[in-house]
Amino acid sequence: VTVIGLGAMGRALAETFLRQGYLTTVWNRSANKADLLVSQGAVRATTVAEAVTASQLLVVCVVDYTAVLDLLDPHADRLGGRVLVNLTNGTPAQARRLAAWAMAQGAEYLDGGIMAVPAMIGQAVAQLLYSGSQEAFVAHRDTLSHLGTSSYLGNDPGLASLYDLALLSGMYGLFGGFLHAVALVGTERVTATAFLRLLLPWLSGMLEALPALATQIDRGDYTHEVASNLVMQAIAVANIIDASTAQGIRNYLVAPLQALVNPAPARRDGAHHAREPLAARSPLADD
Numbered sequence: 001v002t003v004i005g006l007g008a009m010g011r012a013l014a015e016t017f018l019r020q021g022y023l024t025t026v027w028n029r030s031a032n033k034a035d036l037l038v039s040q041g042a043v044r045a046t047t048v049a050e051a052v053t054a055s056q057l058l059v060v061c062v063v064d065y066t067a068v069l070d071l072l073d074p075h076a077d078r079l080g081g082r083v084l085v086n087l088t089n090g091t092p093a094q095a096r097r098l099a100a101w102a103m104a105q106g107a108e109y110l111d112g113g114i115m116a117v118p119a120m121i122g123q124a125v126a127q128l129l130y131s132g133s134q135e136a137f138v139a140h141r142d143t144l145s146h147l148g149t150s151s152y153l154g155n156d157p158g159l160a161s162l163y164d165l166a167l168l169s170g171m172y173g174l175f176g177g178f179l180h181a182v183a184l185v186g187t188e189r190v191t192a193t194a195f196l197r198l199l200l201p202w203l204s205g206m207l208e209a210l211p212a213l214a215t216q217i218d219r220g221d222y223t224h225e226v227a228s229n230l231v232m233q234a235i236a237v238a239n240i241i242d243a244s245t246a247q248g249i250r251n252y253l254v255a256p257l258q259a260l261v262n263p264a265p266a267r268r269d270g271a272h273h274a275r276e277p278l279a280a281r282s283p284l285a286d287d
């Protein structure tokens with residue numbers, strides 16, 4: 001295996017391959033980041049060309065897609081017959097463009113999203129999402145499975161990044177709410193650490209509401225009787241905004257929620273969107 005890009009994540013990927021006994025070739029723009037890996041048995045490629053030609057399976061994990069293409073394009077003629085697994089964070093459109101470019105060079109392309117921090121790599125708790133060439137995924141499934149729990153989402157190379165960004169959206173929403181919450185109680189000198197004693201069980205309880213919300217969304221039917229109706233939610237959000245302003249806290253993390261809880265008049269009258277159930281199109285539908 002070749003690993004190109006030895007930032008915090010690339011080093012964790014390379015270390016895991018090494019630990020599993022793979023002959024692992026590594027390259028990084030700042031060469032010193034390979035030193036520890038080389039002392040652990042990795043082979044140092046001194047050029048990208050060397051890194052590309054060393055292995056059939058190329059794993060790339062750098063800062064963004066521009067860097068991926070800048071690194072590989074000068075060596076495009078060496079990519080034929082190899083499998084490029086790009087674990088760099090990007091958009092579905094970037095993934096589809098890079099896949100088309102890689103295939104034009106005669107390479108198989110798998111795009112990947114890593115749902116883990118570096119310390120989790122190599123454990124089942126690390127989730128890695130893949131999309132693109134199914135043949136490449138099947139051929140290298142065993143090798144990739146050492147990094148964490150793999151899910152293959154389909155032939156469209158953009159899917160892994162779509163799911164990755166959706167999962168990250170959930171995380172950033174949670175972090176945004178957390179930051180606003182601790183800022184609000186912080187105005188009365190409550191520490192974030194102390195506040196966690198109440199916040200953690202509250203959020204854990206609220207996570208249990210998600211399956212019921214998901215069912216409503218998938219059915220496109222919001223007419224059922226619920227314990228916490230929308231008018232009540234709209235008042236609570238307005239109160240958060242008023243109180244935050246009064247305590248001197250900016251509302252930019254919470255203000256967008258107002259548009260969601262103040263539905264358009266037609267929808268307040270009970271009209272709702274009927275549409276095809278979503279589960280039928282999901283590669284995770286059977287999970």
Ligand code: FVH
Pocket residue numbers: 005006007008009010028029030033061062063064067070071087088089090114115116117118
């Ligand atoms: N670390 C994490 O928690 C997340 C978890 C989920 C997935 N991400 C994605 O992984 C990609 C790399 O992230 P990283 O954490 O390894 O990032 P850094 O430690 O900042 O390392 C960046 C590497 O990219 C290289 N690099 C930057 N610009 C260029 C360039 N123009 N040409 C070649 N290489 C470049 C950099 O090289 P150097 O600065 O050491 O020379 C590092 O190897 C990322 O997509 C995350 O979203 C990680």
